[in-house]
Amino acid sequence: MKSSLTTFFLTTTLASAQDWHFVAFTTPNGQEFISQSGNMIVPPIHEAATNYLWPGLQSTDNSGVYQNVLDGRSGSWWFGSGWCCSNPSLPWGGGFNANGGDVLFFNNSRDANATQWVSVIEKNCGEAFATNTFPIADKVMNDAPFAAELYGAWDFGPVVFEDVVLIATGSDTGFCTEYPWNYNGATNVSVVGVQASVDVDTVTCSIESITLWGPA
Template identity: 55%
Template structure:
């Protein structure tokens, strides 16, 4: 199911189970493409088992799917893993691990030739997966909350030390305010800086906080 141009894990659910969305989105000019996306996610509390999907992700120009690092609350314990949802191409989901409130999980997604490489790290625990997505041109970077049958009852979702790179020289996608889907979220950004070197834009954001629903 494509919903506000975001194809996410809700696509695996029945059409009757519509997700509620909160997300910030950075959109590139048509001449540029994302090259990497990294940062740390601060793990919030999990009130109960439910369809909580919290994730950073990249979406391509053809809106054929989303490449994401998903914090999943369905089992009643947070689990985080990387993957592509859902078809075109059809790829197996990557590896992951359980995590708890108060943990800090670093995520790194980097284009590496014909593949994208994802690494998740919590303390001494690291998992790395490779996805055959090099043919995709990713032009949207998202910080998303996707909820089905549950509410935003876990508190703020915080990302720190975010670094996003793209091809090109236009930095406005970084320094302008991100799209706040349906103006649905209270959010805060700090420490936004953009630089250009060798036809690569580097966008650094000290913190991105999805604070609460409006």
């Protein structure tokens, strides 16, 4: 499963990035993610650079990544949701500008009828928000990366995700309680406050914080 994630990243148009820095939580065979939520703390930005910071979900067929992306290309941050990049080809969802120190909430959930995924993003408890739907419910989401995708320099400090909740089908909690995959050992990472609980055919993984401190 780890190799399939790498294969997608290294063969998409995004994968011309100079540096990949991410950790990924991976469900075992027969389980899949049905929800991902949390907060991302916006780091400072010093200059325009093609850098993308994001939580996301990847499907088992390597056809794309479902993301909430903090985009620094304009010289200020913009936050929005989307499916990248093909199969299907979909328009990017709505979003909003963000500044250093802002708290960005994200919630990606497959709807109860399993017809689409719904993304809700919000800044500073209601200062700005956007809701978008994506017809990708046929995708089996088995990887949950938290990533800094860099085409420029890592000059913005740590990337912090807080109050993360991953919900998966099944009963195996290993994807939560085992340390996530650190791609190529490329990133200094800390994962704090991990707890797993099992309900009827559902695992809830709660994580106090995931911090990408910088390149290893």
